[in-house]
Amino acid sequence: MKRHTPFRIAAAAAGIAMLGSGVLAQEGDKEAVTVVKVTGENWFTRMEEGVKAYGQEHDGIATRQVGPARADAAQQAAIVQDLVAQGVDALAIVPMDPSSLEGILRRAMGRGITVITHEADNLENTQLDLEAFDNAEFGARFATRIAECMGEKGKWTSFVGSLGSLTHVQWADGGAKYMEQFPEMELVSPKNESFNDANRAYELAREILRTHPDIRGFQGGSAIDVIGIGRAVEEAGLEDKTCVYGLGLPRDTSEYLESGAVDGISFWDPKDAGYVMNVLVDMTLKGEEVESGMDLGVPGYEDVTVSDGPGEGKIVRGQAWVDVDASNWKDYPF
Amino acid sequence: MPELPATRGTPFLETRALHKFYGGVHALRGVSLTINSGGSYHLLGENGCGKSTLIKIISGAQPASSGQLLIRGQDMTGLDPIAALDAGIETVYQDLSLLPNLSVAENIGLSQQLVESSGRLFRRISPAQIDDVARRALSEVNLPTDPEFLARQIQTLPIAIRQLVAIARAIASKAGLVIMDEPTTSLTKREVRNLISVIRRLQESGTAVLFVTHKLDEAREIGGTGLVMRDGELVQQCDVTQASNAEIGLWMTGRELEQGRYRRSPGTPPAPLMQIQGLGLKDAYRDIDLTIGAGEILGVTGLADSGRNDLAKSLAGLAPPDRGKVVLEGRPLDPSEPASMISAGIAYVPEDRLTEGLFLEKSISANVTMSVLDRLRNSLGLLNRRKARALTQKTLDELRIVAAGTEAPVQSLSGGNQQRVLIGRWLATSPRVLILHGPTVGVDVGSKDTIFRIIQAQAENGTGIMLISDDLPELLQNCDRIAVMRDGAVSRIFTAEGLEEETLYNEIAGSGGENAREG
Amino acid sequence: MPRRADAQLMFLVALNALVLLSSLILVDRQFFSLFNFQSMGTQVPELGLLALGVMLAMVSGNGGIDLSGIALANLAGVIAFLLAPLIFSSEDAPAAFFLAFAGIALATGMLGGALNGALIGYAGMTPIIATLGTQLLFTGLAVGLTGGSALRLGYVQIIDDFGNMPIWGIPYSFALFLLIAAALAVLLKFTRFGNHLFLMGSNPKAARFAGLRVQSMLFRTYLLAGILASIAGIIIAARNSSIKWDYGSSYVLVAILIAVMAGVRPEGGYGRVICVVLSAMALQILSSLLNFMQISNFFRDCAWGLMLLLFLANARVDWNAYIPAALRGNARQGS
Incomplete structure (x- = not known):
């Protein structure tokens, strides 16, 4: 395996390009590349911090993150394919469309490349899939707070990034399952697709408020859903009358948390997820096994559950959720 | 502004041994000529003989490769278009070079503005001054001078009026030389006569005129010197009223061109080939009954609104008639689309x-x-x-x-x-039948000759030919019979041999003789 | 015209060579490995086929374009996925299943292409509007039939091999792409349909006057583009072993970029298959090179835009003007 040399980095920098993130590596370092769904989104920018941090803190491994400019599965697949052709040592992937990567990942493992994934617990061709938590449980936790806020009766709805985003669908379904115990809670227009676009989430929320003027509960899926919903709620002046909970990032959602348009958000720190993915990469490269109960050195992943995945790999789950509302969002710098 | 033109008869412009190379092509070979103030000149020659190149050099659009250009005795070799305008050379190009979204007055005042502001149009002279200039020029060409007309946008005017406006612009600035490239293509006979009188007045005031034209009859009416070019050389200068068509044709092409009839009428009457029976199309033509025999050449002519264009289109399958039929060798044809007419053997040259x-x-x-x-x-x-x-x-x-x-x-x-x-x-x-619609429009004399020979050869092979044309001499020279259409119907069918052009012309024009296109 | 066409071809060959040679300097030798060439080779066909479809639409004139290509490709995959298991099982009879899959996908492509052809050729709709409409229609059908989720084919060896594996060193799908391109080139250059297509695109009025059946030709053009799109759909399904309604959403514009960079005239009447193939290859090599160089994906769009501008500038510049007069042998200008 050839490595980057300072010359090559200088040559690349001499071009007008924006370099993907990278750590200056030494000869003999293993090359681990993290491939995310899309670059430029706040979420994955935060994840990159964790990815880089791992490489800086540990010898023998060089970490970097890449991702397509657009949220298009074909573009992500092209990047993965080129990395396989380049012969990197390990891939840590957050797949846009898990099933379309099955083939290339199988070939990657066939070439001896270590494959770790995140947010893809239905993927067969992976050695380890990292989940920050159990998705159904995460969804249910939103529903718990929505139900509590609404007094366990009324109409509520759920949003997803897209019907193809597996984890978002699992959260929405987890929330819905929790709500089944309340006969007076009515789910309308489930799993509205925002396509990771805050404007679209806003338009959809407005439409729902129009169609169901008595609706009170909103569960967001993609991190921008609560932003769009919050904006619509604020516009309608319904901050105090609605219960909006969902995935979100503190900084982005702060305005709506303060005004009460969004009642609470939860997330898992993508920085930790990026870091832990590379922990798993390193362990696998060294041939170490991950077992239930292990402490991976990062809060939320100090007592992981390991179960069998659909293929030959395993699923590693933490309990890495973080709940944030108006009172504590300032504690988080992202 | 240019000075007043010099006295009639003195040299205004002189070229000495002008050469022009475009890459490896020797487009002008040592052209030397003199243009006197108040004189009229006609530049004659086939396409590709160097006429346009010469004009471009004189008007400053292109520099000569070598040689001299003198204007009023001063060496102005290598002048640019603005300098040419300044020196008093105005050009009316074939495409008219009018600005369609500006008004008549603005267009006429254009060259003056360009010269005054050295090619920049931002510093404009006052609208009142422009209107003044425009009014004077328009009255010279007998166009209206009311404010409404002055303000009309060029793109709203018919082409004939535009041509007159372009000419008005050229004469607005009291030029020393006005160059006109095919100025009468869209003008009726009356308008042409009007133009000729304008040109006379120009000449009287000392302006020289230089025409590029194919129409020898018009040239003769205007009179003056014929400058015949061939292959980049000025091969002959002549008095255009004295030289015959045959001589000019010979100088232009180096070949003897047929002057009389091309058509040798066959002895026996032709066998019927195509019959048009009772053909009609609403608002276009009606009750058309024509026959074309094998090897026969039938001419069809008439004014623009006589319906002959629509008849041609119908025979080509482009405008299906609503009545009547077309029969070819006994079989009725289906004129609903071009493909079926073509496969039946009817070829239409548009x-x-x-x-x-x-x-x-x-x-x-x-x-x-x-x-x-x-x-x-x-x-x-x-x-x-x-x-x-x-x-x-x-x-x-x-x-x-x-x-x-x-x-x-x-x-x-x-x-x-x-x-x-x-x-x-x-x-x-x-094809069994060949329909030619205006086949020699915009075609030089030499090519015309060749095309006529081709048509005759086809007829001799037994093809039936319909020749639709405005060019009366062309019809008289080539056809067996000539059908004249008027107001959507066939008014008369002549035998071409021995037919006088005047007779044909009168039949076409009917009552409104003055309004016929000269063609 | 011949001189101009060769200049375009030379430009594309030079571009391919330039990108390949710069890879030797800029990235490690992995780029020049057989595996990487095969890897790049499997990625070209789907975009290349869509670009050929766009080329056909553009050549036919009339403001020709096909925006519905990738949507139809995905729909073809979806319908084939849903119907093929009803005839054959992918586990018991993989080869027969694949054939049925391909056949149904092709049939879908023909229907979709016929719809485009009917709207544009016979109903006289503007191509950009018509194919925008059918793009939405095909996408909507695909979403509706799948509920938005991806359809997993699972690992069927014969299908996966076709999508990803080489035969005699060349990936199956790339070889198929070259064969199709060659057949299309023969069609365009040596058949009456092909010759008339270029004329029609060049001057539709004169085409009509000359008796060409313009409506029928437009119909056949878009039908052909639909078939090409469905083949792209088969290749996508084989490559990824999965079908999704929104796969390759960025492909619409990239296919157009490839066609334009290949010198296809958007106004109609001119385009060369070999140039489209080279153009698709150049884009792929550059894309992979940028990935190897770890250059951000954002720059890739920038690089493609730059290439397009370079190409357009190359078309505008009359290189002859810079050659000294003594060496020039131009045809005569003016008279």
Whole structure:
């Protein structure tokens, strides 16, 4: 395996390009590349911090993150394919469309490349899939707070990034399952697709408020859903009358948390997820096994559950959720 | 502003041994001539002889490669267009060079503004001054001078009026020399006569005029010196009222051109080939009964609104008639689409070869072979390009087309050659009936001769020919019979041999003789 | 015209060579490995076929374009996925299943292409509007039939091999792409349909006057583009072993970029298959090179835009003007 040399980095920098993130590596370092769904989104920018941090803190491994400019599965697949052709040592992937990567990942493992994934617990061709938590449980936790806020009766709805985003669908379904115990809670227009676009989430929320003027509960899926919903709620002046909970990032959602348009958000720190993915990469490269109960050195992943995945790999789950509302969002710098 | 023109008879412009090279092509070979103030000159020659190049050099659009250009005795070699305007040279190009979204007055005042502000249009002279200038110029060409007309946008005016406005602009500035390139193409006879009187007045005030034209009759009416060019050289200067068409044709082409009839009428009457019976199309034409015999040439003519254009279109399958029928060798034809008429053996060579006939960017070969590709297949059923090239080369040879090879793009050819390529395509289909619509419009004298010979040869082979044309001499020289249409019907059918042009002309024009296009 | 066409071809060959050679300097030798060439080779066909479809639409003139290509490709995959298991099982009879899959996908492509052809050829709709409409229609059908989720084919060896594996060193799908391109080139250059297509695109009025059946030809053009799109759909399904309604959403514009960079005239009447193939290859090599160089994906769009501008500038510049007069041998200008 050839490595980057300072010359090559200088040559690349001499071009007008924006370099993907990278750590200056030494000869003999293993090359681990993290491939995310899309670059430029706040979420994955935060994840990159964790990815880089791992490489800086540990010898023998060089970490970097890449991702397509657009949220298009074909573009992500092209990047993965080129990395396989380049012969990197390990891939840590957050797949846009898990099933379309099955083939290339199988070939990657066939070439001896270590494959770790995140947010893809239905993927067969992976050695380890990292989940920050159990998705159904995460969804249910939103529903718990929505139900509590609404007094366990009324109409509520759920949003997803897209019907193809597996984890978002699992959260929405987890929330819905929790709500089944309340006969007076009515789910309308489930799993509205925002396509990771805050404007679209806003338009959809407005439409729902129009169609169901008595609706009170909103569960967001993609991190921008609560932003769009919050904006619509604020516009309608319904901050105090609605219960909006969902995935979100503190900084982005702060305005709506303060005004009460969004009642609470939860997330898992993508920085930790990026870091832990590379922990798993390193362990696998060294041939170490991950077992239930292990402490991976990062809060939320100090007592992981390991179960069998659909293929030959395993699923590693933490309990890495973080709940944030108006009172504590300032504690988080992202 | 230019000075007043010099006294009549003194030299205004002189060229000495002008040469021009475009790359490796020697476009002008040592042209030396003198243009006197108040004189009229006619630049005659085939397409490609160097006329346009000479004009471009005189008007400053192109610099000469060598030689001198003197204006009023001063060396102005290498002048640019603004300097030319300043020196008093105005040009009316074939495309008129009017600005369609500006008003009549603004266009007429244009050259003056350009000169005053050294080519920049931002510092304008006052609108009142422009209107003044415009009014004077318009009255010279007998166009209205009311404010409404002055304010009319050029793009709203019909082409004939535009041509007069372009001429008005040229004479607005009291030029020393006015150059006009084919100025009468869209004018009626009355307008042409009007223009001639304007030109006389110009000459009287000392302005020289230089025409580029194909129309010898008009040139004769204006009078003056004929400057005949061939292959970049000025081969002959003559008094245009004295020289005969034959002489001028010989100087222009170096060949003897037929002056009388091309048509040798056959002894026996022709066998009927195509019959048009009671054909009618609403708001276009009605009750058309015509026959074309095998090997016969039937001319069809009439004013623009006589319905003859629609009749041509109907026979081509482009405008299905609602009454009557067309019968070819006893079989009725289906005129609902071009393809069926073509496969029946009717070939229509359209009026506008550039937009309706040719595929300009494509090769000569593509244009010629397109209708007969089925015949050029090899055993696999695929196109045999060698056969295609052979057919194209045969066409080039038989029709005497001058081109840089079979794959040269058609747009690289002169008008006359382009027209022959188009005719060649249709000849390749071995049609039973060939309909030609204005086949020699915009075609030089030499090409015209060749095209006439081609038409005659086709007739001799037994093809029936319908020749639709405005060019009366052309009809008289080529046809057996001539059908005149008027107001949508056939008014009279003449025998061409021995027919006087005046008679034909009167039948076409009917009551409104003055309004006929000269053609 | 021949001279101009060669210049375009030379430009594309030079571009391919330039990108390949710069890879030797800029990235490690992995780029020049057989595996990487095969890897790049499997990625070209789907975009290349869509670009050929766009080329056909553009050549036919009339403002020709096909925006519905990738949507139809995905729909073809979806319908084939849903119907093929009803005939054959992918586990018991993989080869027969694949054939059925391909056949149904092709049939879908023909229907979709026929719809485009009917709207544009016979109903006289503007191509950009018509194919925008059918794009939405095909996408909507695909979403509706799948509920938005991806359809997993699972690992069927014969299908996966076709999508990803080489035969005699060349990936199956790339070889198929080259064969299709060659057949299309023969069609365009040596058949009456092909020759007439270029003429029609060059001057539709003259085409009509000359008796060409313009409506029928437009119909056949878009039908052909639909078939090409469905083949792209088969290849996508084989490559990824999964079908999703929104796969390759960025492909619409990239296919157009490839066609334009290949010198296809958007106004109609001119385009060369070999140039489209080279153009698709150049884009792929550059894309992979940028990935190897770890250059951000954002720059890739920038690089493609730059290439397009370079190409357009190359077309505008008359290189002859810079050659000294003594060496020039131009045809006569003016008279």
